[in-house]
Amino acid sequence: MPAHEKENIYKEQSYPQQGKDFSEPSRFSLSFFITFFVCLITWLVFSGKFDLFHISLGIISSAIVGFVSGDLLLSFPKTAKTSHQLFRLIKYLPWLSYQILLASIHVMYLVYHPKMMDLIDPAIIRFDSRLKSELAHYVFANSITLTPGTITIHVSIYGNYAVHAIDKPSAESLPGEMEERIAKIFGD
């Protein structure tokens, strides 16, 4: 195979989200401070000691962690958009918890039902999602798995989902309202 054909194949198989800005951010950017404060709060909660020695140890180690790996936690430059997304993601969590509670009770009903074998109807369902960003797919796939009655088996990078559902009502609830809410969060 000639060299330029190989290159073409590689281009076709690569991930669809090209054109990201991978330029090196400055070390003491906003992501450094966010990482620093997240680490420091975690340190304070887990140490539980508020004397000068322990707090200064925490400040030093959080600064080191923020300096070395500050670009891991927030690797993207669009901070304003990201903070909006984070805010809407936090607003999404109570609804998700409520769905988890409802669906847990549904699975409990199935488990304790004497004629359980007649009620369940396991099936693998496939559907395409219109979500675009990787993070949206991540949140959606994990939400599906957290909601009892459905487990994500496979997600392709183009948004093809394969989901194992335990019975008819669980299968019919997909993609449905959950996808709409996640699409609203990430603006897809």
Place this chain on the structure above:
Amino acid sequence: MNITVSILLFGGLFFFTGGCIGILRFPDFYSRLHPAGKLDTMGLFLSMTALALYSLGGFSIGEILNGIKIMMIVAFVFITSPTATHAIVDAGVRAGFEPWKKHK
């Protein structure tokens, strides 16, 4: 306070029991993972909330920190549990297990 804690603890145990019975009763590999992976998460959430409330006796800083630490356990299980369940299902698909179906 004690009543709330007891109700939450018993609710959590109820979900754990449901998870165990579900593992025994469901017909195949894939459907057994439904109660195993997620009723456990719900049971852990309820019982850990009960423990956090129970340790929150006098609202001193140490007790509040204890409560936050216990709730951190729940947060981490909420992240890892779906990932682990998905990994097991994926391993089953790769190994070639056929899902059980009611209508053959």
